[in-house]
Amino acid sequence: MKTHVKALVVGGGAVGTSIAYHLARAGWDDVMLLERDELTSGSTWHAAGLLPYFNMSYATTHIHDYSIKLYKTLEEETGLNAGFSVVGNLRMAQTQARMDEYMLYASTAETCGVPFEWMTPDQIKERWPLVRTEDLEGAIYHPTDGYINPADVTMAMAKGARQRGVVIERKWQVDGYEWTGSEWRVTLTKMVEKGGNLVASDEQTVVTAEHVVTATGNHAQRTAKLLGIKIPAIPVEHQFIVTEPDPMLVEYRKEHGEHPVLRDADAKWYVREERGGWILGPYERNAPARFEYGVPDSFRADLFPLDLERIEEEYMSMIHRIPSTETVGLKDDFNGPICYTPDGNPLIGPAPGMRNMWLAEGFSFGITAAGGAGYYLAQMMVEGEAEIDMASLDPKRYGSWMTTEFAARKNEECYEHVYILHHPDEEREACRPLRTAPAYDRQKAAGAQFGWVNGWERPNYYAIEPVVRSTDDGPRPEGGGIAPALGGGSGAIRDTAYPGGQFRPVADFSDHDARSFRRGAWWQYAVEEAKAVREGVGLIDATAFTKHRIWGPGATAFLDWFTTNKLPRVGRINLTYALTDHGTTRTEYTIVREAENDYYLVSAGAWTAYDQDYLYKAIEDKEPEYGRINAQEVTTQWGVFAIAGPKSRDVLAEVIKDADPETALSNKRFPWLTMRNIELGMCPVKAIRVAYTGELGWELHHPIEMQNYLWDLLMEAGAKHGMKLVGARAQNWLRQEKSYRAFGTELGRDATPLEADLPRFVDLEKDFFGKEKLVETGVRVKCCTLLIDGPDDADPWGREALYTPDGTRVGRLTSGGYSVAFNKSIGMGYVSPELAVEGTRLQVRMQNKLWDAVVTCDSPYDPKNEVIRKDG
Secondary structure: OOOEEEEEEEOOOHHHHHHHHHHHHOOOOOEEEEEOOOOOOOHHHHOOOEOOOOOOOHHHHHHHHHHHHHHOOHHHHHOOOOOOEOOOEEEEEOOHHHHHHHHHHHHHHHHOOOOOEEEOHHHHHHHOOOOOOOOOOEEEEEOOOOEOOHHHHHHHHHHHHHHOOOEEEEOEEEEEEEEOOOOEEEEEEEEEEEOOEEEEEEEEEEEEEEEEEEOOHHHHHHHHHHHOOOOOOEEEEEEEEEEOOOHHHHHHHOOOOOOOEEEEHHHOEEEEEEOOEEEEEEOOOOOOEOOOOOOOOOOOOOOOOOOHHHHHHHHHHHHHHOHHHHHOOEEEEEEEEEEEOOOOOOEEEEOOOOOOEEEEEOOOOHHHHHHHHHHHHHHHHHHOOOOOOOHHHOHHHOOOOOOHHHHHHHHHHHHHOOOOOOOOOOOOOOOOOOEOOOOHHHHHHOOEEEEEEOOEEEEEEEOEEEOOEEEOOEEEOOOOOOOOOOOOOOOOOOOOOOHHHOEEEOOOOOHHHHOOOOOOOOHHHHHHHHHHHHHOOEEEEOOOOEEEEEEOOOHHHHHHHHEOOOOOOOOEEEEEEEEOOOOOEEEEEEEEEEEOOEEEEEEOHHHHHHHHHHHHHHHHHHHHHHOOOEEEEOHHHEEEEEEEOOOHHHHHHOOEOOOOOOOOOOOOOOOOOEEEEEEEOOEEEEEEOOOOOOOOEEEEEEEHHHHHHHHHHHHHHHHOOOOEEEOHHHHHHHHHHOOOOOEOOOEOOOOOOOOOOOHHHOOOOOOOOOHHHHHHHOOOOEEEEEEEOOOOOOOOOOOOEEEOOOOOEEEEEEEEEEEOOOOEEEEEEEEOHHHOOOOOEEEEEEOOEEEEEEEOOOOOOOOOOOOOOOOO
16 A cells, blocks of 8 residues: 555545546546445445436536536546436426426526426426326426436546556545644554454554545544544435336337436425336435434445335325336335535535645535536645635535534435425525524514524514504504513513514514515515615614634734735725635625724625635745734624614714714714724724615624614614614615625636726735736626616526527626616626626526616616715
């Protein structure tokens, strides 16, 4: 066995072999793969081998697309047949809502170049007469996917890897990782057969590796313990059954080709042919997580007992859809562990807090994703970045707050949701609430319907209705006064916690029932909230923002190198970007300069661990050069309320304590893009004059322990000015009216800030990390804002394809919504630079139709920023 390699891949399933293969193909000629048992002995051996294109994620769709195309080429390269049956994939819909889901998915598929066809029930019946269709609305058909033999494709990739110099060693278990500062020392133990079990022998060795990749499947929890990190990859039981030959199927096949993989999403199953019979794979309720704390030593290529009662509903629905199966017996059954993550997407990328340690864990659709995961991870390792933005799959999307119990329960939920309608406004309910700001109960009492971001509960919108007020002293008209969120006190309004008591929560409102692929029942609430910000004043909870403090003698020089924009003067702020080494956007920061070498950084709330890891590693690299740099993540120390709208200054003037309160919020003393330490009542506030909504406004960063005090104070002050509570959905619409880019949509690792059309935040006169590549890349595509004449009952979600009027696909939307300023749909997206010009006419595909759109100027609402700079 080799004792030193450039890259060590741990795990010999489909994912691990693909990574080893692609590293070698990318030019690394010193790669070794380890497997503790035999290749494919994990989940790979009992996988059904399906290769579905269907996925709502842009990155994951690219991964699946690459895999399917790769597998078709392996036999020519290796001489081994990968067992790919290109039979197609028919995804049926019983409801219009399901067809709406497919139409939204089709927009994502179009942007990735994935082929598909639409089929009516009659067309399905004519082509595949064994399928019952009278209760179907239609289907989407992928002619180029199908299923594959998992063991065969794994062995083909393994052979391809060996042909390129990869060494594959079996029966070696990793028992320790140690980072020396320049390489990994990996302790291995030889595994031996004993009584049918695989046990550790006394033979050990140490291998040093520049890079290590873990692709350990069901053993991810053991890997996490060895590395001292958290990995939310825990298996869930997945059952499938194989029937005896179906005589009607056998007869049909005498003159016809094989059926496509059939998916009845509303019935929660897939079915495909298997040697004259059928395989049924259900995604039933109540499938349990397994191996939360590690796989037992006795569990090898083993299975769990079948639980037929758990899948009875799905089994009966198969008989309904394919009536010929009613008299067919069961031939075989499988119930094995399939690894999941809380959101169903794999964990691909650098391990948190470590150098040259890469994770490829949590693959619930491992065969489908293996080829693409290996390809894009190899790009990240060899070239520094992948050609697509892999942030949505990064292992650090879950922070240190994540626990085993959270992962297990969310993974069970994720399994159950494989075929649940994937509404773009979906909010899953398991393990909630978990992370709550102090004002959570007050917001809930005021009608808040919450979304989930990085574990935090954040109001999406407030489901409210106007009411006639009453107090202890008798009837009272709406407006005036404010009740504490939990009531109480003489004269308190007891049936509402809303400002002024003019509204109350809608009784028995269901956010679940409000969801839609079109304009859901929540839409009108968000419209009224957006109008309130544009016309009056609104209050938004932004506590989930990621916050860091950076200080010390080297802080200024470091941040000047780390970010693209000029650093602000003391007391001022700027918007800036940290880049990847490829010049693309890694993080967006608002930097507040509190003192000469003391900075407060604010970034997106969904990416706390992701941002922290990159920031801290960069500090570690540059501290020897720049001097001492202190860093502290302070997200949970500071709450944030954003107050915005033409009357926002009036509300704050009610409660600010200052020697000259009349001028404390004026442009002279508190201009736009500055920070001031102010006092609101008894609460010290780090106030930043900036508003993500594009209105006059302030972010009020306050000590988290004083949040409820400040909330009540603002509610009282806001009541007389008609202040409304505003959620994230209205804010998302409003920021698009200002062309404010968002990280994870317009901003990411597949485009530079210049391609995002943000040259004003890039100072090319100074040196900064990633500058050379940014300049070298140029502007391949360009971000723009579009106003859309869409349907009356729907808005874009930010996944739709863009076309020229002659039908040429030219780009995609990255954000979408409704504009109250222009009374029509709005979106942001990327097209070629020559099309990103005001007045360019394009079309957006929504609900399988093309709708006219026009490229606007940047910031179509208040393009000169006159509103946001308003004095008073």
